[in-house]
Amino acid sequence: MDLLEHQGKQLFARHGLKVSSGEAVSTVEDAVRAAKAVGYPVVVKAQVLIGGRGKAGGVKLAADEGQAREHARNILGMDIHGHTVRTLWIEHASDIASEYYASVLLDRSAKQPLVMFSVEGGVDIEEVAERSPEKLIRRHVDALAGLSREEAVRIASDGKADADVIDGVADALVALYEVWLQEDATLAEINPLIVTPEREVKALDAKVSLDGNALFRHPENQSLSDRENEDPIERRAGEQGVQYVKLDGDIGILGNGAGLVMSTLDVVAQAGGSPANFLDAGGGSDAEKIKQAVELILANDAVKAVLFNIFGGITRGDEVAKGLIAAFAEIKPSVPFVVRLDGTNDIEGRQLLQEAALPNVHAARTMNEAAEKVVALAAGHGVGAPA
Numbered sequence: 065m066d067l068l069e070h071q072g073k074q075l076f077a078r079h080g081l082k083v084s085s086g087e088a089v090s091t092v093e094d095a096v097r098a099a100k101a102v103g104y105p106v107v108v109k110a111q112v113l114i115g116g117r118g119k120a121g122g123v124k125l126a127a128d129e130g131q132a133r134e135h136a137r138n139i140l141g142m143d144i145h146g147h148t149v150r151t152l153w154i155e156h157a158s159d160i161a162s163e164y165y166a167s168v169l170l171d172r173s174a175k176q177p178l179v180m181f182s183v184e185g186g187v188d189i190e191e192v193a194e195r196s197p198e199k200l201i202r203r204h205v206d207a208l209a210g211l212s213r214e215e216a217v218r219i220a221s222d223g224k225a226d227a228d229v230i231d232g233v234a235d236a237l238v239a240l241y242e243v244w245l246q247e248d249a250t251l252a253e254i255n256p257l258i259v260t261p262e263r264e265v266k267a268l269d270a271k272v273s274l275d276g277n278a279l280f281r282h283p284e285n286q287s288l289s290d291r292e293n294e295d296p297i298e299r300r301a302g303e304q305g306v307q308y309v310k311l312d313g314d315i316g317i318l319g320n321g322a323g324l325v326m327s328t329l330d331v332v333a334q335a336g337g338s339p340a341n342f343l344d345a346g347g348g349s350d351a352e353k354i355k356q357a358v359e360l361i362l363a364n365d366a367v368k369a370v371l372f373n374i375f376g377g378i379t380r381g382d383e384v385a386k387g388l389i390a391a392f393a394e395i396k397p398s399v400p401f402v403v404r405l406d407g408t409n410d411i412e413g414r415q416l417l418q419e420a421a422l423p424n425v426h427a428a429r430t431m432n433e434a435a436e437k438v439v440a441l442a443a444g445h446g447v448g449a450p451a
C-alpha cells in the first residue's frame with residue numbers, strides 16, 4: 065500500500081524525523097488559505113502515487129498569494145504520468161544547502177533490511193547507482209539488533225555527508241529505520257533529505273509503502289490508503305472481504321479457491337478469451353456470499369459473459385446454486401452465465417439450477433468446456449440451448 069507524500073510525512077513526524085508542517089487541500093481556495101496559514105514562501109505539491117512530480121511541473125514554489133493561486137489552479141486536475149492530481153500539499157518552503165538521499169527497505173535476496181544513503185540526492189537514485197555507485201552507500205542491518213546509532217554515524221560519514229551534519233543525518237537514518245520497522249513498511253525513502261543553510265537535516269519528500277498484510281496491526285494507518293485512486297469495485301470487494309482484482313477483459317470469473325480461479329483465468333485465456341476479473345469466493349461460500357460476488361462481477365460494465373467455476377469441497381454446490389438463483393431474482397443480469405459445478409453436492413446444485421430454469425444460464429461439465437462456451441458467448445455466438 066503506497067502512501068502519498070503528506071501521509072508518509074505524517075509517519076515520519078510520528079518517529080521524530082524533521083518535516084515541514086503543512087496542509088493537504090483539494091481546492092484552490094483552500095490552497096490559498098493553507099498557504100497563508102503556513103506562511104510564504106510556500107511550496108505547492110501534487111499528491112499522486114508517482115515520482116518525478118517536480119520534473120512534470122507538479123511541485124512549485126510560491127512567494128505570494130497570486131503565485132499560490134496560480135500554481136494551485138494549474139496543478140489541481142493535472143495529469144502526471146497517468147495520475148490525476150486531486151490533492152495538493154502546501155508546506156512552508158525550505159531553503160536548501162544540500163540534497164541527500166536516504167532509504168530503508170527489505171533486501172529479499174539477502175534476507176536483511178538494507179539502509180541506503182547518498183549525498184547525491186534530489187535526482188533519480190538509479191542514475192546515481194549506475195553513474196557513480198561508490199556514492200551510494202548500501203549497508204545491511206542485523207534485523208534483530210536493528211540500526212544502532214554508531215552504525216548510522218558510520219553510514220553518514222562513509223557517504224561523505226558534510227562533517228557538521230553527520231549527527232543530524234545519523235539521527236534521520238535511525239528515525240527512518242524506526243519508521244520502516246515499527247510501521248511495517250516495505251519501503252521508506254527520503255529524496256531529497258535536505259540540509260538547510262541553518263544546517264538542519266530534514267525530509268523534503270516522503271515515499272512510504274506499507275505492508276498491507278500487516279495493516280491489521282496498525283488501526284491508526286488504515287485510513288491512509290489512497291481511496292480515491294483505488295478502483296471502486298475493488299474497494300467494495302475489500303469492504304465485503306471478497307478477494308477481487310479487476311482485469312482488462314470482458315469475461316467475469318468466479319471460482320472458489322485462489323488456485324482454481326487462477327487456472328480458470330488461464331483456461332479462458334487459452335480458449336481465446338480475456339478475463340474481466342479475478343474473484344475468489346473462498347471456501348464455504350454460502351448463498352449470500354455468492355449473490356454479493358455476482359453483484360461485484362456485474363458492477364464492471366465491460367463484462368459480456370460470466371463463468372462460474374466451482375469445485376466443491378467445503379463449498380457446497382447447492383449453496384452456490386441457491387446464491388446464483390437469489391442473485392438472478394434480484395439483479396436480473398443481462399449477460400449470459402456459464403456454470404461448471406463439480407464436487408460436493410454438485411448433483412443437487414445442478415438439479416436446483418435446472419428447476420429454476422434461469423434465463424441465459426448454461427451448464428458445462430468440464431472447465432475446458434466451460435471456458436469455450438463462455439468465450440463464444442462473450443463474442444456474441446450461440447452455444448445451443450441453455451441448461
Ligand code: GDP
Pocket residue numbers: 107114115116117118119123125156157158159160163186187255256268269270
Ligand atoms: P518529486 O519530484 O516527486 O520527487 O518531488 P520532491 O518533493 O522531491 O520535489 C522535487 C524537487 O523540488 C526537490 O528535489 C527540490 O529541489 C524542489 N523542492 C521541493 N520542495 C522545496 C522547498 O521547500 N524549497 C525548495 N527550494 N525547493 C523545493
Ligand code: MN
Pocket residue numbers: 255256269
Ligand atoms: Mn522526491
